[in-house]
Amino acid sequence: MVREGAAGTGSFWQRKEVMLDYPEMKALKLLIFIFGALAFTRVLGGTRPNLILISVDTLRQDHVSIYGYARNATPNADRLMRTGTWFSSAHCNIPLTSPGFASLMTSRYPHETGSTRNGVPMVNDLETLAEILKKNGYATAAVLSNWPLKKNISNLQKGFDLYDDDFFRKRWIFFNSERDAQGVTRQASAWIDSNPQQPFFLWAHYSDPHQPYLFHNGFNFASKTQTPNKAQDKINAYDSEVAYADYHIGVLLDQLRARGLDQNSLIVFIADHGEELGEHGYTGHGRYLYEPSMRIPFGLSGPGIPAGKRVDAQIELLDLAPTMLAYAGIAPGAAMRGRNLMPFILGQKSWPEHFLVYFETYPGAVRGEGAEKMVNVKDPIWIGLKLDDLKVCFHPSGARWEMYDLAGDAKEIRNLADPADQTFIRFSDHLLAWRRVWEKSAVSGQPDAMTLEDKKRLEALGYLK
Ligand SMILES: [Zn+2]
Numbered sequence: 001m002v003r004e005g006a007a008g009t010g011s012f013w014q015r016k017e018v019m020l021d022y023p024e025m026k027a028l029k030l031l032i033f034i035f036g037a038l039a040f041t042r043v044l045g046g047t048r049p050n051l052i053l054i055s056v057d058t059l060r061q062d063h064v065s066i067y068g069y070a071r072n073a074t075p076n077a078d079r080l081m082r083t084g085t086w087f088s089s090a091h092c093n094i095p096l097t098s099p100g101f102a103s104l105m106t107s108r109y110p111h112e113t114g115s116t117r118n119g120v121p122m123v124n125d126l127e128t129l130a131e132i133l134k135k136n137g138y139a140t141a142a143v144l145s146n147w148p149l150k151k152n153i154s155n156l157q158k159g160f161d162l163y164d165d166d167f168f169r170k171r172w173i174f175f176n177s178e179r180d181a182q183g184v185t186r187q188a189s190a191w192i193d194s195n196p197q198q199p200f201f202l203w204a205h206y207s208d209p210h211q212p213y214l215f216h217n218g219f220n221f222a223s224k225t226q227t228p229n230k231a232q233d234k235i236n237a238y239d240s241e242v243a244y245a246d247y248h249i250g251v252l253l254d255q256l257r258a259r260g261l262d263q264n265s266l267i268v269f270i271a272d273h274g275e276e277l278g279e280h281g282y283t284g285h286g287r288y289l290y291e292p293s294m295r296i297p298f299g300l301s302g303p304g305i306p307a308g309k310r311v312d313a314q315i316e317l318l319d320l321a322p323t324m325l326a327y328a329g330i331a332p333g334a335a336m337r338g339r340n341l342m343p344f345i346l347g348q349k350s351w352p353e354h355f356l357v358y359f360e361t362y363p364g365a366v367r368g369e370g371a372e373k374m375v376n377v378k379d380p381i382w383i384g385l386k387l388d389d390l391k392v393c394f395h396p397s398g399a400r401w402e403m404y405d406l407a408g409d410a411k412e413i414r415n416l417a418d419p420a421d422q423t424f425i426r427f428s429d430h431l432l433a434w435r436r437v438w439e440k441s442a443v444s445g446q447p448d449a450m451t452l453e454d455k456k457r458l459e460a461l462g463y464l465k
Pocket of ligand 1: 098272
């Protein structure tokens with residue numbers, strides 16, 4: 001028997017349906033925005049803050065020390081989050097890089113951005129965070145490091161004055177489709193050194209923890225007494241990548257502080273998604289919706305943000321763009337779905353007791369040529385929802401259901417999906433109803449821009465296996 005919990009209250013589900021209803025959601029968002037904007041006129045004396053988004057690819061939450069990881073792999077990210085507010089129950093909405101950032105920038109689900117796989121760019125007509133900021137007088141720059149974010153196959157350059165995705169370089173002896181952390185910090189620092197007009201929006205994306213995991217000298221967590229073990233070696237190499245990225249993030253943070261930019265900037269730290277490191281017989285991300293892939297670090301630090309505060313309320317990456325805009329005193333984009341978290345962070349409103357998060361995932365990347373290109377990019381391989389500790393996922397093509405109660409089964413091992421169980425019936429009905437809302441109207445970007453080289457790079461990252 002599954003705990004009933006919040007799912008037992010019928011009215012809750014109805015409220016979430018209202019959030020999916022477009023005009024009503026807009027009215028609610030406007031109301032929430034007014035609270036947030038008023039707060040920041042006071043805090044920042046009317047001037048708009050800089051917004052700095054630091055993201056790490058493939059960084060699972062439980063390998064970040066502030067979230068309880070035993071290894072001190074992320075001292076700099078920890079320090080940043082500790083000076084602000086961080087979220088213990090933060091989730092991505094899709095565990096894939098380019099689709100994840102399309103959702104983050106537009107605050108829309110992948111079936112709405114059209115970017116469902118790496119190699120499929122988002123559609124043109126959705127306004128992005130960068131575009132809204134630029135319209136409001138911000139200088140905008142992005143420093144990328146990962147092939148799926150190249151502009152021709154992601155369309156993520158929309159709104160950026162500088163979109164630095166020119167990083168083709170061999171890394172060690174490997175074929176590389178990434179720019180390493182040192183390179184990201186170097187490029188981001190060079191842009192800061194150029195004295196950009198303020199306010200600015202800077203997005204620096206680090207990709208080191210992505211496969212293949214490479215060991216970095218000086219970032220070694222392997223125990224000397226440990227007997228060789230393939231699974232543990234993999235984790236050691238992953239942690240080495242995490243620590244290497246964190247070190248260079250620290251260099252960037254030091255530079256921001258040295259220039260006094262921490263005094264008038266909101267600095268955000270997130271991952272686009274996590275990674276499975278052998279759980280469920282899988283290493284990588286994109287194939288499933290389990291917690292190692294879905295749960296992410298998420299922290300905000302800046303003037304007015306309460307320091308040293310952990311929030312346990314459930315949030316999602318869709319919430320980030322409206323929150324950053326509210327911090328800057330700018331209304332969310334008309335089509336943005338996520339919540340502005342500022343009134344909750346500032347204590348002007350209490351956190352909702354329950355909040356539903358929806359997930360979806362698709363095969364890792366679209367293939368580049370011939371008949372393979374004709375595959376339908378609109379069909380998810382899994383969809384899911386999570387309410388507090390209860391999570392239900394559905395694999396449409398295999399008609400497979402899974403339900404987990406994370407309170408007693410954090411590793412998602414005991415599948416509780418049972419057609420006779422009332423909680424399962426309620427959750428699964430709701431998930432199917434959610435999909436029915438958008439199934440017919442799901443949009444898709446055009447993967448035509450993908451070149452053979454793009455295909456080769458995506459392959460190197462393990463997306464076409
Ligand atoms: Zn990613």
